[in-house]
Amino acid sequence: MKVQDAGDVPLRPVTMEGAWGCGVRWLLCEPDGAPNFAMRQFDVAPGGFTPRHSHPYEHEVYVLEGEGVVLQGDVERPLKAGHVVLVDPDEVHQFRNTGSTTLRFLCLIPNSAAAGQFPVAPECGVSASRRPPSGR
Numbered sequence: 001m002k003v004q005d006a007g008d009v010p011l012r013p014v015t016m017e018g019a020w021g022c023g024v025r026w027l028l029c030e031p032d033g034a035p036n037f038a039m040r041q042f043d044v045a046p047g048g049f050t051p052r053h054s055h056p057y058e059h060e061v062y063v064l065e066g067e068g069v070v071l072q073g074d075v076e077r078p079l080k081a082g083h084v085v086l087v088d089p090d091e092v093h094q095f096r097n098t099g100s101t102t103l104r105f106l107c108l109i110p111n112s113a114a115a116g117q118f119p120v121a122p123e124c125g126v127s128a129s130r131r132p133p134s135g136r
């Protein structure tokens with residue numbers, strides 16, 4: 001078992017093309033001894049957004065605080081604390097902060113995705129692999 005304050009996990013900038021104002025904490029993942037799932041916490045600054053992209057695995061998202069929208073293709077779905085989102089495999093999606101405070105959410109993915117075994121396609125269609133988290 002591992003018990004840790006999420007605030008003690010380093011917040012790293014999201015450098016994937018198409019992202020702005022996003023940070024991520026890899027709360028629990030394979031290097032922590034989790035064999036199947038990675039739990040990540042995203043902090044999106046007011047006006048910020050995650051990349052608009054798709055990939056062959058799902059996201060399971062829980063909104064912790066703030067307000068925003070998730071783009072389901074071209075449709076904006078409003079989000080606030082307490083909402084959960086299932087992003088289906090291969091569904092184009094983007095999270096945007098439309099509020100005045102940080103939009104914070106958990107996003108769970110399979111470790112196989114974290115290890116870069118699946119392609120991640122930005123909206124422009126250029127494939128890019130997700131880099132695994134390095135060093136904790």
Ligand SMILES: [Zn+2]
Nearest residue numbers: 053054055059
């Ligand atoms: Zn995604």
